[in-house]
Amino acid sequence: MSNKISKNDWEALSAYLDGQLSAKELDRLQKRLSTNAELRETLLELRKTRQLMRSQPRVKPPRNFILSRDMVGSRPEILPGWFRFTPALQFTSVIASVLLVLVFMGDLLALRPASMGRTIALDNALQAMEMAEPLVEMDTEGMAIEEALEPPPAMMEKSILGTPGAAEKLESESVFGQTQPAEKTSPASPILAAPAGEEMESEAARAPDAVAPEAPAEAELAQTQSIEAFPTEAVVMLPHLESAATEELPWLESLLLANQYWWRVLEIFLVLLALVSGLLAVYLRRVTTP
Amino acid sequence: MDEKALISEAQRGELDSFNRLVLEYQEIVYNQAYRMMGEGPAADDATQDAFISAYRKIRSFRGGSFRAWLLRIVTNACYDELRRRQRRPTTALEPLDNNDEEIESPHWMVDPNESPEQTAERIELFHAIQACLDELPDDFRAIAILVDIQGFNYQEAANVIGKPIGTVKSRLSRARMQLRNCLQSFWELLPSAFRLVNEGSP
Numbered sequence: 001m002s003n004k005i006s007k008n009d010w011e012a013l014s015a016y017l018d019g020q021l022s023a024k025e026l027d028r029l030q031k032r033l034s035t036n037a038e039l040r041e042t043l044l045e046l047r048k049t050r051q052l053m054r055s056q057p058r059v060k061p062p063r064n065f066i067l068s069r070d071m072v073g074s075r076p077e078i079l080p081g082w083f084r085f086t087p088a089l090q091f092t093s094v095i096a097s098v099l100l101v102l103v104f105m106g107d108l109l110a111l112r113p114a115s116m117g118r119t120i121a122l123d124n125a126l127q128a129m130e131m132a133e134p135l136v137e138m139d140t141e142g143m144a145i146e147e148a149l150e151p152p153p154a155m156m157e158k159s160i161l162g163t164p165g166a167a168e169k170l171e172s173e174s175v176f177g178q179t180q181p182a183e184k185t186s187p188a189s190p191i192l193a194a195p196a197g198e199e200m201e202s203e204a205a206r207a208p209d210a211v212a213p214e215a216p217a218e219a220e221l222a223q224t225q226s227i228e229a230f231p232t233e234a235v236v237m238l239p240h241l242e243s244a245a246t247e248e249l250p251w252l253e254s255l256l257l258a259n260q261y262w263w264r265v266l267e268i269f270l271v272l273l274a275l276v277s278g279l280l281a282v283y284l285r286r287v288t289t290p
Numbered sequence: 291m292d293e294k295a296l297i298s299e300a301q302r303g304e305l306d307s308f309n310r311l312v313l314e315y316q317e318i319v320y321n322q323a324y325r326m327m328g329e330g331p332a333a334d335d336a337t338q339d340a341f342i343s344a345y346r347k348i349r350s351f352r353g354g355s356f357r358a359w360l361l362r363i364v365t366n367a368c369y370d371e372l373r374r375r376q377r378r379p380t381t382a383l384e385p386l387d388n389n390d391e392e393i394e395s396p397h398w399m400v401d402p403n404e405s406p407e408q409t410a411e412r413i414e415l416f417h418a419i420q421a422c423l424d425e426l427p428d429d430f431r432a433i434a435i436l437v438d439i440q441g442f443n444y445q446e447a448a449n450v451i452g453k454p455i456g457t458v459k460s461r462l463s464r465a466r467m468q469l470r471n472c473l474q475s476f477w478e479l480l481p482s483a484f485r486l487v488n489e490g491s492p
Binding site: 007010011013014015018020045046048049050052053054055056057058059060061062063064065066067068069071072073075076 | 300301303305308309312313316317318319320321324325330333334337338341342345346347348349412415416419434437438439441443444459460462463464466467469470473
Protein backbone atom coordinates (compact mmCIF):
# COMPACT_ATOMS: atom_id res chain seq x y z
CA MET A 1 0.00 0.00 0.00
CA SER A 2 2.77 2.36 0.89
CA ASN A 3 3.98 2.07 -2.67
CA LYS A 4 0.82 3.73 -3.92
CA ILE A 5 0.91 6.54 -1.38
CA SER A 6 3.36 9.20 -2.41
CA LYS A 7 5.96 10.75 -0.14
CA ASN A 8 4.04 14.00 -0.20
CA ASP A 9 0.90 12.18 0.89
CA TRP A 10 2.75 10.66 3.80
CA GLU A 11 4.08 14.03 4.80
CA ALA A 12 0.63 15.60 4.57
CA LEU A 13 -0.97 12.80 6.59
CA SER A 14 1.74 12.97 9.23
CA ALA A 15 1.44 16.75 9.55
CA TYR A 16 -2.33 16.41 9.61
CA LEU A 17 -2.14 14.18 12.69
CA ASP A 18 -0.04 16.83 14.44
CA GLY A 19 -2.27 19.70 13.33
CA GLN A 20 0.56 21.21 11.28
CA LEU A 21 -1.26 21.74 8.00
CA SER A 22 -2.27 25.17 6.80
CA ALA A 23 -5.95 25.83 6.16
CA LYS A 24 -5.45 25.41 2.43
CA GLU A 25 -3.50 22.16 2.81
CA LEU A 26 -6.04 20.87 5.30
CA ASP A 27 -8.91 21.58 2.96
CA ARG A 28 -7.17 19.87 0.07
CA LEU A 29 -6.30 16.79 2.15
CA GLN A 30 -9.80 16.46 3.56
CA LYS A 31 -11.25 16.51 0.06
CA ARG A 32 -8.88 13.79 -0.99
CA LEU A 33 -9.63 11.74 2.11
CA SER A 34 -13.34 11.88 1.38
CA THR A 35 -12.80 10.28 -2.03
CA ASN A 36 -9.73 8.09 -1.51
CA ALA A 37 -10.30 4.99 0.63
CA GLU A 38 -6.65 4.00 0.45
CA LEU A 39 -5.58 7.32 1.82
CA ARG A 40 -8.06 6.96 4.66
CA GLU A 41 -6.72 3.53 5.55
CA THR A 42 -3.17 4.83 5.53
CA LEU A 43 -4.19 7.66 7.82
CA LEU A 44 -5.75 5.12 10.16
CA GLU A 45 -2.57 3.06 10.35
CA LEU A 46 -0.42 6.12 10.76
CA ARG A 47 -2.60 7.32 13.59
CA LYS A 48 -2.39 3.93 15.26
CA THR A 49 1.37 3.94 14.97
CA ARG A 50 1.56 7.40 16.44
CA GLN A 51 -0.67 6.42 19.35
CA LEU A 52 1.42 3.37 20.05
CA MET A 53 4.53 5.50 20.19
CA ARG A 54 2.89 8.05 22.42
CA SER A 55 1.61 5.37 24.77
CA GLN A 56 5.16 4.52 25.75
CA PRO A 57 6.10 5.15 29.36
CA ARG A 58 9.06 7.28 30.29
CA VAL A 59 12.10 5.19 31.16
CA LYS A 60 13.20 5.88 34.72
CA PRO A 61 16.87 6.80 34.99
CA PRO A 62 18.74 4.15 37.00
CA ARG A 63 20.51 6.83 39.06
CA ASN A 64 21.03 10.55 39.48
CA PHE A 65 23.49 12.20 37.15
CA ILE A 66 24.60 15.05 39.41
CA LEU A 67 28.15 16.19 38.81
CA SER A 68 31.06 16.51 41.19
CA ARG A 69 34.04 18.88 41.02
CA ASP A 70 36.25 15.95 40.15
CA MET A 71 34.19 15.31 37.06
CA VAL A 72 34.07 18.82 35.64
CA GLY A 73 36.94 20.79 37.15
CA SER A 74 36.55 24.10 38.87
CA ARG A 75 34.63 26.31 36.46
CA PRO A 76 32.90 26.15 33.06
CA GLU A 77 35.09 26.74 30.07
CA ILE A 78 35.80 30.36 29.33
CA LEU A 79 35.09 30.97 25.70
CA PRO A 80 37.59 33.10 23.81
CA GLY A 81 36.46 36.70 23.60
CA TRP A 82 36.66 36.74 19.82
CA PHE A 83 33.92 34.12 19.50
CA ARG A 84 31.55 37.08 19.52
CA PHE A 85 32.92 38.00 16.11
CA THR A 86 31.36 34.91 14.54
CA PRO A 87 28.47 36.84 12.91
CA ALA A 88 30.89 39.48 11.61
CA LEU A 89 33.10 36.76 10.14
CA GLN A 90 30.14 35.13 8.45
CA PHE A 91 29.11 38.48 7.02
CA THR A 92 32.63 39.20 5.82
CA SER A 93 32.83 35.83 4.13
CA VAL A 94 29.57 36.38 2.29
CA ILE A 95 30.51 39.89 1.18
CA ALA A 96 33.96 38.78 0.04
CA SER A 97 32.42 35.95 -1.96
CA VAL A 98 29.97 38.30 -3.66
CA LEU A 99 32.74 40.80 -4.45
CA LEU A 100 34.90 37.99 -5.77
CA VAL A 101 32.19 36.91 -8.16
CA LEU A 102 31.73 40.50 -9.37
CA VAL A 103 35.45 41.08 -9.82
CA PHE A 104 35.86 37.77 -11.59
CA MET A 105 32.98 38.55 -13.93
CA GLY A 106 34.46 41.97 -14.59
CA ASP A 107 37.78 40.31 -15.27
CA LEU A 108 36.22 37.93 -17.75
CA LEU A 109 34.25 40.62 -19.52
CA ALA A 110 36.88 43.33 -19.62
CA LEU A 111 40.25 41.61 -19.73
CA ARG A 112 39.72 38.32 -21.50
CA PRO A 113 38.66 39.89 -24.80
CA ALA A 114 41.77 42.02 -24.60
CA SER A 115 43.92 38.94 -24.07
CA MET A 116 42.25 37.24 -27.00
CA GLY A 117 42.82 40.32 -29.08
CA ARG A 118 46.42 40.24 -28.06
CA THR A 119 46.80 36.75 -29.48
CA ILE A 120 45.09 37.76 -32.69
CA ALA A 121 47.33 40.79 -32.93
CA LEU A 122 50.42 38.66 -32.64
CA ASP A 123 49.15 36.22 -35.24
CA ASN A 124 48.25 38.98 -37.64
CA ALA A 125 51.54 40.74 -37.20
CA LEU A 126 53.49 37.52 -37.71
CA GLN A 127 51.47 36.69 -40.79
CA ALA A 128 52.11 40.09 -42.20
CA MET A 129 55.80 39.74 -41.59
CA GLU A 130 55.87 36.26 -43.11
CA MET A 131 54.19 37.59 -46.21
CA ALA A 132 56.64 40.38 -46.43
CA GLU A 133 59.61 38.10 -45.75
CA PRO A 134 60.13 36.57 -49.22
CA LEU A 135 59.90 39.95 -50.78
CA VAL A 136 62.33 41.38 -48.35
CA GLU A 137 64.76 38.57 -49.02
CA MET A 138 64.96 39.73 -52.62
CA ASP A 139 66.43 42.93 -51.42
CA THR A 140 69.90 42.64 -50.09
CA GLU A 141 69.35 45.41 -47.65
CA GLY A 142 66.27 43.62 -46.38
CA MET A 143 68.47 40.95 -44.84
CA ALA A 144 68.78 43.22 -41.90
CA ILE A 145 65.21 42.39 -41.04
CA GLU A 146 65.90 38.67 -40.86
CA GLU A 147 68.93 39.27 -38.80
CA ALA A 148 66.98 41.51 -36.54
CA LEU A 149 64.12 39.06 -36.22
CA GLU A 150 66.34 36.10 -35.44
CA PRO A 151 69.44 37.50 -33.92
CA PRO A 152 72.13 35.18 -32.57
CA PRO A 153 72.42 35.27 -28.78
CA ALA A 154 75.58 37.30 -28.92
CA MET A 155 74.02 39.87 -31.12
CA MET A 156 70.92 39.84 -28.99
CA GLU A 157 72.97 40.61 -25.95
CA LYS A 158 74.75 43.29 -27.80
CA SER A 159 71.56 44.79 -29.05
CA ILE A 160 70.12 44.96 -25.56
CA LEU A 161 73.15 45.74 -23.52
CA GLY A 162 75.30 47.40 -26.07
CA THR A 163 72.80 49.84 -27.45
CA PRO A 164 71.24 51.52 -24.50
CA GLY A 165 69.72 54.09 -26.77
CA ALA A 166 67.68 51.47 -28.54
CA ALA A 167 66.54 49.91 -25.29
CA GLU A 168 65.50 53.26 -23.98
CA LYS A 169 63.67 53.87 -27.17
CA LEU A 170 61.83 50.60 -26.75
CA GLU A 171 60.75 51.57 -23.30
CA SER A 172 59.62 54.93 -24.43
CA GLU A 173 57.72 53.45 -27.36
CA SER A 174 56.13 50.65 -25.45
CA VAL A 175 52.94 51.76 -23.79
CA PHE A 176 52.88 48.86 -21.38
CA GLY A 177 56.50 47.96 -21.42
CA GLN A 178 56.85 48.19 -17.67
CA THR A 179 54.16 45.62 -17.03
CA GLN A 180 55.66 43.04 -19.38
CA PRO A 181 59.29 42.63 -18.48
CA ALA A 182 59.33 38.91 -19.31
CA GLU A 183 58.43 39.54 -22.91
CA LYS A 184 61.11 42.13 -23.22
CA THR A 185 63.87 39.82 -22.04
CA SER A 186 62.85 36.69 -23.92
CA PRO A 187 65.36 36.04 -26.71
CA ALA A 188 62.85 33.93 -28.67
CA SER A 189 60.32 36.71 -28.91
CA PRO A 190 60.14 38.56 -32.21
CA ILE A 191 59.12 41.61 -30.25
CA LEU A 192 62.70 42.01 -29.18
CA ALA A 193 63.71 42.41 -32.75
CA ALA A 194 62.30 45.87 -32.84
CA PRO A 195 64.93 47.65 -30.77
CA ALA A 196 67.80 45.59 -32.11
CA GLY A 197 68.98 48.45 -34.18
CA GLU A 198 67.87 51.59 -35.83
CA GLU A 199 68.80 49.97 -39.10
CA MET A 200 65.97 47.53 -38.79
CA GLU A 201 63.45 50.26 -38.29
CA SER A 202 64.51 52.15 -41.36
CA GLU A 203 64.99 49.07 -43.53
CA ALA A 204 61.79 47.39 -42.48
CA ALA A 205 59.88 50.48 -43.30
CA ARG A 206 61.63 51.03 -46.55
CA ALA A 207 62.01 47.53 -47.96
CA PRO A 208 58.36 46.70 -48.71
CA ASP A 209 57.84 50.07 -50.28
CA ALA A 210 60.79 49.61 -52.55
CA VAL A 211 60.31 45.99 -53.56
CA ALA A 212 56.65 45.08 -53.47
CA PRO A 213 53.91 47.64 -53.64
CA GLU A 214 51.21 45.06 -52.69
CA ALA A 215 52.83 44.07 -49.44
CA PRO A 216 52.37 47.31 -47.53
CA ALA A 217 48.63 47.25 -48.04
CA GLU A 218 48.29 43.79 -46.47
CA ALA A 219 50.77 44.50 -43.77
CA GLU A 220 49.08 47.74 -42.96
CA LEU A 221 45.71 46.00 -42.69
CA ALA A 222 47.11 43.42 -40.30
CA GLN A 223 48.89 46.09 -38.32
CA THR A 224 45.73 48.10 -38.04
CA GLN A 225 43.84 45.05 -36.77
CA SER A 226 46.55 44.27 -34.30
CA ILE A 227 46.54 47.82 -33.05
CA GLU A 228 42.83 47.74 -32.49
CA ALA A 229 42.93 44.41 -30.73
CA PHE A 230 45.99 44.79 -28.60
CA PRO A 231 48.29 47.54 -29.55
CA THR A 232 51.14 46.88 -27.13
CA GLU A 233 53.03 44.29 -29.14
CA ALA A 234 52.10 45.92 -32.36
CA VAL A 235 53.67 49.15 -31.24
CA VAL A 236 56.79 47.41 -30.06
CA MET A 237 57.02 45.25 -33.15
CA LEU A 238 56.34 47.97 -35.58
CA PRO A 239 57.39 51.18 -33.91
CA HIS A 240 56.40 53.41 -36.76
CA LEU A 241 52.74 52.76 -35.86
CA GLU A 242 53.18 54.02 -32.33
CA SER A 243 51.31 57.23 -32.82
CA ALA A 244 48.35 55.52 -34.51
CA ALA A 245 48.15 52.89 -31.77
CA THR A 246 48.17 55.44 -29.03
CA GLU A 247 45.41 57.36 -30.70
CA GLU A 248 43.18 54.32 -31.24
CA LEU A 249 43.71 52.74 -27.84
CA PRO A 250 40.44 52.88 -25.82
CA TRP A 251 41.12 54.52 -22.51
CA LEU A 252 39.13 51.97 -20.51
CA GLU A 253 40.96 49.04 -22.00
CA SER A 254 44.20 50.81 -21.40
CA LEU A 255 43.29 51.37 -17.79
CA LEU A 256 42.23 47.77 -17.30
CA LEU A 257 45.33 46.39 -18.89
CA ALA A 258 47.56 48.71 -16.96
CA ASN A 259 45.91 47.51 -13.77
CA GLN A 260 45.78 43.84 -14.73
CA TYR A 261 48.27 43.03 -12.01
CA TRP A 262 46.11 44.68 -9.40
CA TRP A 263 43.06 42.79 -10.61
CA ARG A 264 44.90 39.56 -9.90
CA VAL A 265 45.97 40.79 -6.50
CA LEU A 266 42.40 41.79 -5.72
CA GLU A 267 41.04 38.40 -6.77
CA ILE A 268 43.56 36.52 -4.67
CA PHE A 269 42.88 38.79 -1.72
CA LEU A 270 39.13 38.22 -1.95
CA VAL A 271 39.55 34.46 -2.28
CA LEU A 272 41.72 34.38 0.82
CA LEU A 273 39.41 36.68 2.74
CA ALA A 274 36.31 34.62 1.90
CA LEU A 275 38.04 31.35 2.75
CA VAL A 276 39.70 32.45 5.96
CA SER A 277 36.69 34.28 7.39
CA GLY A 278 34.33 31.48 6.36
CA LEU A 279 36.45 28.72 7.83
CA LEU A 280 37.03 30.71 11.00
CA ALA A 281 33.29 31.29 11.40
CA VAL A 282 32.58 27.57 10.93
CA TYR A 283 35.27 26.71 13.46
CA LEU A 284 33.91 29.17 16.02
CA ARG A 285 30.39 27.90 15.52
CA ARG A 286 31.54 24.35 16.12
CA VAL A 287 33.48 25.35 19.21
CA THR A 288 30.61 27.25 20.76
CA THR A 289 27.93 24.71 19.83
CA PRO A 290 27.97 21.74 22.14
CA MET B 291 14.67 29.60 42.31
CA ASP B 292 13.72 29.85 38.64
CA GLU B 293 15.54 28.22 35.78
CA LYS B 294 17.04 31.42 34.44
CA ALA B 295 18.68 32.24 37.75
CA LEU B 296 20.02 28.71 38.08
CA ILE B 297 21.53 28.93 34.60
CA SER B 298 23.14 32.29 35.41
CA GLU B 299 24.68 30.88 38.57
CA ALA B 300 25.86 27.79 36.75
CA GLN B 301 27.51 30.04 34.18
CA ARG B 302 29.40 31.66 37.04
CA GLY B 303 30.63 28.24 38.12
CA GLU B 304 28.05 27.30 40.76
CA LEU B 305 27.97 23.53 40.40
CA ASP B 306 25.14 23.11 42.90
CA SER B 307 22.90 25.26 40.75
CA PHE B 308 23.78 23.23 37.72
CA ASN B 309 23.05 20.01 39.60
CA ARG B 310 19.58 21.27 40.36
CA LEU B 311 19.08 21.64 36.63
CA VAL B 312 20.45 18.11 36.20
CA LEU B 313 17.85 16.72 38.58
CA GLU B 314 15.16 18.63 36.74
CA TYR B 315 16.07 17.36 33.29
CA GLN B 316 17.85 14.06 33.79
CA GLU B 317 14.78 11.95 33.04
CA ILE B 318 14.06 13.53 29.67
CA VAL B 319 17.75 13.49 28.75
CA TYR B 320 18.13 9.89 29.78
CA ASN B 321 15.02 8.88 27.81
CA GLN B 322 16.37 10.50 24.68
CA ALA B 323 19.66 8.67 25.14
CA TYR B 324 17.95 5.39 25.94
CA ARG B 325 15.80 5.43 22.83
CA MET B 326 18.66 6.58 20.67
CA MET B 327 21.11 3.97 21.91
CA GLY B 328 18.60 1.20 22.51
CA GLU B 329 20.20 0.03 25.73
CA GLY B 330 20.62 1.19 29.31
CA PRO B 331 24.40 1.22 29.86
CA ALA B 332 25.09 3.19 26.69
CA ALA B 333 22.28 5.60 27.58
CA ASP B 334 23.78 6.01 31.04
CA ASP B 335 27.18 6.91 29.57
CA ALA B 336 25.69 9.28 27.00
CA THR B 337 23.61 11.05 29.65
CA GLN B 338 26.55 11.51 31.98
CA ASP B 339 28.78 12.74 29.15
CA ALA B 340 26.06 15.11 28.00
CA PHE B 341 25.71 16.75 31.41
CA ILE B 342 29.47 17.09 31.78
CA SER B 343 29.66 18.66 28.34
CA ALA B 344 26.71 20.92 29.11
CA TYR B 345 28.36 22.24 32.27
CA ARG B 346 31.61 22.92 30.47
CA LYS B 347 29.88 24.70 27.61
CA ILE B 348 27.18 26.43 29.58
CA ARG B 349 28.68 29.84 28.92
CA SER B 350 27.83 29.37 25.27
CA PHE B 351 24.14 29.01 26.13
CA ARG B 352 22.57 32.21 24.79
CA GLY B 353 19.04 31.83 26.09
CA GLY B 354 16.03 30.11 24.58
CA SER B 355 14.91 26.64 25.58
CA PHE B 356 17.36 25.08 28.01
CA ARG B 357 15.61 21.74 27.60
CA ALA B 358 16.14 21.83 23.83
CA TRP B 359 19.76 22.85 24.36
CA LEU B 360 20.36 19.86 26.66
CA LEU B 361 18.64 17.47 24.30
CA ARG B 362 20.75 18.75 21.47
CA ILE B 363 23.86 17.93 23.46
CA VAL B 364 22.74 14.42 24.36
CA THR B 365 21.52 13.71 20.83
CA ASN B 366 24.87 14.78 19.41
CA ALA B 367 26.63 12.65 22.02
CA CYS B 368 24.57 9.67 20.86
CA TYR B 369 25.39 10.37 17.21
CA ASP B 370 29.07 10.45 18.10
CA GLU B 371 28.88 7.19 20.00
CA LEU B 372 26.90 5.47 17.26
CA ARG B 373 29.36 6.65 14.66
CA ARG B 374 32.23 5.48 16.82
CA ARG B 375 30.77 2.06 17.08
CA GLN B 376 30.20 1.93 13.34
CA ARG B 377 27.49 -0.57 13.93
CA ARG B 378 24.05 -0.68 15.36
CA PRO B 379 23.81 -1.85 18.93
CA THR B 380 22.08 -5.16 19.13
CA THR B 381 18.73 -4.88 20.82
CA ALA B 382 18.29 -7.23 23.70
CA LEU B 383 14.96 -8.95 23.88
CA GLU B 384 14.91 -8.12 27.56
CA PRO B 385 16.75 -5.42 29.48
CA LEU B 386 20.03 -6.49 31.03
CA ASP B 387 21.15 -5.89 34.58
CA ASN B 388 24.71 -5.10 35.66
CA ASN B 389 25.67 -8.76 35.29
CA ASP B 390 24.35 -8.85 31.71
CA GLU B 391 21.47 -11.01 32.79
CA GLU B 392 17.99 -10.40 31.51
CA ILE B 393 15.58 -8.52 33.71
CA GLU B 394 12.09 -9.82 33.18
CA SER B 395 10.34 -6.74 34.51
CA PRO B 396 12.42 -3.63 35.02
CA HIS B 397 11.42 -1.73 38.12
CA TRP B 398 10.20 1.25 36.17
CA MET B 399 7.87 -0.93 34.15
CA VAL B 400 6.16 -2.58 37.05
CA ASP B 401 2.75 -1.15 37.79
CA PRO B 402 1.12 -2.52 40.94
CA ASN B 403 -2.30 -1.88 39.46
CA GLU B 404 -1.64 -4.19 36.53
CA SER B 405 -1.85 -7.93 36.30
CA PRO B 406 1.33 -9.82 35.40
CA GLU B 407 -0.14 -10.47 31.94
CA GLN B 408 -0.74 -6.80 31.33
CA THR B 409 2.79 -5.95 32.42
CA ALA B 410 4.16 -8.62 30.10
CA GLU B 411 2.17 -7.16 27.22
CA ARG B 412 3.49 -3.70 27.92
CA ILE B 413 7.05 -4.93 27.98
CA GLU B 414 6.50 -6.74 24.73
CA LEU B 415 5.23 -3.57 23.10
CA PHE B 416 8.10 -1.58 24.56
CA HIS B 417 10.65 -3.85 22.97
CA ALA B 418 8.79 -4.07 19.69
CA ILE B 419 8.86 -0.30 19.39
CA GLN B 420 12.50 -0.10 20.38
CA ALA B 421 13.39 -2.75 17.81
CA CYS B 422 11.63 -0.71 15.14
CA LEU B 423 13.28 2.51 16.31
CA ASP B 424 16.67 0.84 16.08
CA GLU B 425 16.05 0.10 12.42
CA LEU B 426 15.58 3.77 11.59
CA PRO B 427 18.43 5.95 10.37
CA ASP B 428 19.86 7.99 13.24
CA ASP B 429 18.41 11.29 12.00
CA PHE B 430 14.92 9.86 11.63
CA ARG B 431 15.11 8.10 14.97
CA ALA B 432 16.02 11.29 16.79
CA ILE B 433 12.99 13.10 15.36
CA ALA B 434 10.59 10.23 16.03
CA ILE B 435 11.75 10.08 19.66
CA LEU B 436 11.53 13.84 20.13
CA VAL B 437 8.04 14.24 18.70
CA ASP B 438 6.27 10.93 19.28
CA ILE B 439 7.86 9.78 22.54
CA GLN B 440 9.05 12.95 24.24
CA GLY B 441 6.05 14.94 23.00
CA PHE B 442 7.94 17.91 21.57
CA ASN B 443 6.25 20.13 19.03
CA TYR B 444 7.83 20.70 15.64
CA GLN B 445 9.47 23.97 16.59
CA GLU B 446 11.15 22.53 19.68
CA ALA B 447 12.30 19.51 17.71
CA ALA B 448 13.71 21.82 15.06
CA ASN B 449 15.63 23.70 17.76
CA VAL B 450 17.07 20.46 19.09
CA ILE B 451 18.36 19.19 15.77
CA GLY B 452 19.25 22.64 14.48
CA LYS B 453 17.23 22.24 11.27
CA PRO B 454 14.18 23.98 9.82
CA ILE B 455 10.66 22.82 10.59
CA GLY B 456 10.31 21.51 7.06
CA THR B 457 13.11 19.06 7.76
CA VAL B 458 11.37 17.93 10.93
CA LYS B 459 8.13 17.41 9.02
CA SER B 460 9.79 15.43 6.29
CA ARG B 461 11.92 13.26 8.56
CA LEU B 462 9.06 12.59 10.92
CA SER B 463 6.72 11.45 8.15
CA ARG B 464 9.34 9.09 6.77
CA ALA B 465 10.15 7.79 10.22
CA ARG B 466 6.47 7.13 10.88
CA MET B 467 6.10 5.38 7.56
CA GLN B 468 9.00 3.06 8.37
CA LEU B 469 7.75 2.52 11.90
CA ARG B 470 4.32 1.56 10.62
CA ASN B 471 5.83 -0.94 8.20
CA CYS B 472 8.02 -2.36 10.94
CA LEU B 473 5.28 -2.55 13.53
CA GLN B 474 3.05 -4.40 11.09
CA SER B 475 5.33 -7.38 11.52
CA PHE B 476 4.71 -7.16 15.26
CA TRP B 477 1.01 -6.44 14.90
CA GLU B 478 -0.24 -9.91 15.75
CA LEU B 479 2.11 -10.07 18.69
CA LEU B 480 0.94 -6.80 20.11
CA PRO B 481 -1.42 -6.79 23.05
CA SER B 482 -5.06 -6.69 22.07
CA ALA B 483 -5.46 -3.45 23.95
CA PHE B 484 -2.99 -1.81 21.59
CA ARG B 485 -4.38 -3.42 18.48
CA LEU B 486 -7.73 -1.89 19.26
CA VAL B 487 -6.53 1.61 19.83
CA ASN B 488 -9.41 3.98 19.48
CA GLU B 489 -9.19 6.31 16.53
CA GLY B 490 -9.48 9.75 18.00
CA SER B 491 -9.14 13.03 16.30
CA PRO B 492 -5.62 14.26 15.67
